[in-house]
Amino acid sequence: MSPHPAQVDHDMIVNKARDLIEAEGLGEFSLARLATALGVKAPSLYKHVASKAALLRAVNTLTVEQLVAAMRAAQEGAGKTPVQRLVEIARAYRLFAHTYPAAYALAFADVEPELRPDPQYLESLVLPLQAITEALVGQEHSLAALRGIWALIHGFVMLELAGQFQRGGDLSSTFIQAVEACIRGWQISRTSPSDVT
Amino acid sequence: MSPHPAQVDHDMIVNKARDLIEAEGLGEFSLARLATALGVKAPSLYKHVASKAALLRAVNTLTVEQLVAAMRAAQEGAGKTPVQRLVEIARAYRLFAHTYPAAYALAFADVEPELRPDPQYLESLVLPLQAITEALVGQEHSLAALRGIWALIHGFVMLELAGQFQRGGDLSSTFIQAVEACIRGWQISRTSPSDVT
DNA sequence: ACCTGAACACCGTTCAAGT
DNA sequence: ACCTGAACACCGTTCAAGT
Numbered sequence: 001m002s003p004h005p006a007q008v009d010h011d012m013i014v015n016k017a018r019d020l021i022e023a024e025g026l027g028e029f030s031l032a033r034l035a036t037a038l039g040v041k042a043p044s045l046y047k048h049v050a051s052k053a054a055l056l057r058a059v060n061t062l063t064v065e066q067l068v069a070a071m072r073a074a075q076e077g078a079g080k081t082p083v084q085r086l087v088e089i090a091r092a093y094r095l096f097a098h099t100y101p102a103a104y105a106l107a108f109a110d111v112e113p114e115l116r117p118d119p120q121y122l123e124s125l126v127l128p129l130q131a132i133t134e135a136l137v138g139q140e141h142s143l144a145a146l147r148g149i150w151a152l153i154h155g156f157v158m159l160e161l162a163g164q165f166q167r168g169g170d171l172s173s174t175f176i177q178a179v180e181a182c183i184r185g186w187q188i189s190r191t192s193p194s195d196v197t
Numbered sequence: 198m199s200p201h202p203a204q205v206d207h208d209m210i211v212n213k214a215r216d217l218i219e220a221e222g223l224g225e226f227s228l229a230r231l232a233t234a235l236g237v238k239a240p241s242l243y244k245h246v247a248s249k250a251a252l253l254r255a256v257n258t259l260t261v262e263q264l265v266a267a268m269r270a271a272q273e274g275a276g277k278t279p280v281q282r283l284v285e286i287a288r289a290y291r292l293f294a295h296t297y298p299a300a301y302a303l304a305f306a307d308v309e310p311e312l313r314p315d316p317q318y319l320e321s322l323v324l325p326l327q328a329i330t331e332a333l334v335g336q337e338h339s340l341a342a343l344r345g346i347w348a349l350i351h352g353f354v355m356l357e358l359a360g361q362f363q364r365g366g367d368l369s370s371t372f373i374q375a376v377e378a379c380i381r382g383w384q385i386s387r388t389s390p391s392d393v394t
Numbered sequence: 395a396c397c398t399g400a401a402c403a404c405c406g407t408t409c410a411a412g413t
Numbered sequence: 414a415c416c417t418g419a420a421c422a423c424c425g426t427t428c429a430a431g432t
Contacts, residue, residue, distance in 0.1 A: 006396065027309060030424065043426080044397050052425065101308065109306045111298070111358055112224060119363050141374070147362060148349065148375030155352020156344070161308055165344060166316050177338070178345030185382030203415065227405065240408080241416050249406065 008038050010048050014058045021059065022102045031055075053114040060107040061117040063100065064125055067107075070096045071128050082135045083183055089129060090153050090179045097157040109158055126150070137186045145186040152182050205235050207245045211255045218256065219299050228252075250311040257304040258314040260297065264304075265322050267293045272325055279332045280380055286326060287350050287376045294354040306355055323347070334383045342383040349379050 016037055021029050031052055035042040049055045074092030075085045097104040107117065126146065133149065134142040156175055159165055213234055218226050228249055232239040246252045271289030272282045294301040304314065323343065330346065331339040353372055356362055 025309075031426090032424075041398060042424095043399085043428085046426075047396060105306075105308045108361065109302075109308075109355060109359060111302045111306075112222075113360060116360060122361065122363060143364065143366060144371045144374050145378070147353070147356075147371055148378060151353035151356055151375065152345065152349045152379070153352070154356055155348035155350070158306060158355060159344075159348055159351055162306060163310060163313060164305065164319065166319060167340065169340060174341045174344055177341050178348060181342070181345060181382035181385075182349070182379050183382065184385055185378035185380065188378075188381055188385075228407090229405075238417060239406080240418085243407075244415060 008040055008044070008048060010058075012038065013045060013048055013055065014062060017055055018059050018062060018103055021106065022100055025102055026106055053112075056106065056115045057117060059103065060115055061121055063103045063107040064117050064121045066100075067093070067096050067104075068121075068125050068128070071125075075128055075132070082132050083180075086129070086132050086136065086149070086183060087176060087179055089132070090149075091176070093153050094157050094175060097161065101161045105158070105161060108154060136183060141186065148186065149179070149182055152178060204237055205241070205245060207255075209235065210242060210245055210252065211259060214252055215256050215259060215300055218303065219297055222299055223303055250309075253303065253312045254314060256300065257312055258318055260300045260304040261314050261318045261322055263297075264290070264293050264301075265318075265325070268322075268325050272329070279329050280377075283326070283329050283333065283346070283380060284373060284376055286329070287346075288373070290350050291354050291372060294358065298358045302355070302358060305351060333380060338383065345383065346376070346379055349375060 013034070017029070017034055020034055020037060031045055032042045035045055045055075049058070070092045071089050074088045080088070106115065129146055129150065130142070133146045137145045156178060160171060165171060210231070214226070214231055217231055217234060228242055229239045232242055242252075246255070267289045268286050271285045277285070303312065326343055326347065327339070330343045334342045353375060357368060362368060
């Protein structure tokens with residue numbers, strides 16, 4: 001009806017941006033390329049997104065949502081010990097980062113504060129890990145243990161993606177070994193038994 | 198003597214680049230700003246560096262060298278157990294990353310392969326950790342344990358720098374707790390005693 | 395209401411011209 | 414031998430003009 005019916009909308013832009021970033025890397029990404037891929041000119045994008053930073057923030061929110069979904073799916077299924085559940089989550093986390101390395105790095109490794117997704121989404125990310133960690137190490141150390149395990153998983157994946165593990169070896173099994181070692185370490189409370197009242 | 202005596206050299210450029218990146222962030226860094234800070238025009242820089250990527254690679258090499266030096270200094274001194282030594286190294290590593298967050302992130306968290314320093318320097322980085330890890334967990338698991346502990350340290354520091362630990366708390370003591378837990382976990386071999394031949 | 399061309403200030407990089 | 418101005422292709426962003 002209107003002289004110029006919308007050719008793109010917010011979701012199309014965010015999804016195509018994610019695809020382009022994943023396909024060609026963040027360094028090659030520009031609004032001009034994105035517009036071309038959408039069959040439109042760069043200035044038109046500003047009718048739907050406020051800025052490049054806002055667009056990347058939306059991409060990051062999408063990434064966090066998908067990672068949370070993958071983690072939730074991974075811990076489902078009966079007949080698993082808490083440790084097995086946590087290992088499955090870690091495996092799914094790493095698989096996600098390997099499948100979408102550019103998007104993962106943009107969401108979690110970028111230092112620019114402008115690109116961070118809503119803190120609310122970060123909370124929801126941590127929730128599945130939170131409950132299991134608490135079951136494993138008790139309430140007192142659960143936040144610290146949660147952060148330690150997240151740090152291990154994130155750090156391992158990022159060092160892999162940044163090509164910092166130069167000496168080869170089976171990184172998949174090294175990863176699982178490291179997660180299991182970390183869990184064992186947290187299960188052994190450093191505080192002496194006399195602390196218990 | 199010559200009509201245009203050199204006003205800048207390679208080291209001046211690399212050092213000033215590092216200062217600018219640390220002071221204003223990588224996003225604000227450009228060759229034009231760098232040239233201005235050096236009292237020169239941007240094209241002149243190309244007499245001393247091949248490209249912006251090569252310059253950033255040199256900055257990263259410098260960062261790695263300084264981190265290695267900080268780690269070596271931290272483990273010195275007599276009368277320390279291997280665990281204490283490793284904890285001291287971890288503390289120094291984190292302090293370095295907090296002191297030069299932009300340079301650290303550029304050297305270790307950037308996914309662009311163009312910016313990676315020589316693999317040789319990465320080897321030298323890992324050496325101080327290597328020997329201590331071997332003393333702690335034995336030769337068989339030493340590479341895996343090394344990678345796990347590095348991943349934990351790197352991941353913790355990067356999540357801090359990226360502002361991902363939203364719920365506050367004493368992150369310094371959480372960090373040490375996590376490192377100690379990780380060490381404990383690796384010290385408890387998962388393989389059963391019957392493996393020993 | 396949405397899209398576009400033209401424009402602005404800014405990039406990295408090249409190169410002929412100056413001294 | 415080193416530095417510079419001018420130029421090129423490319424950015425992100427704004428805005429008046431078209432339909």
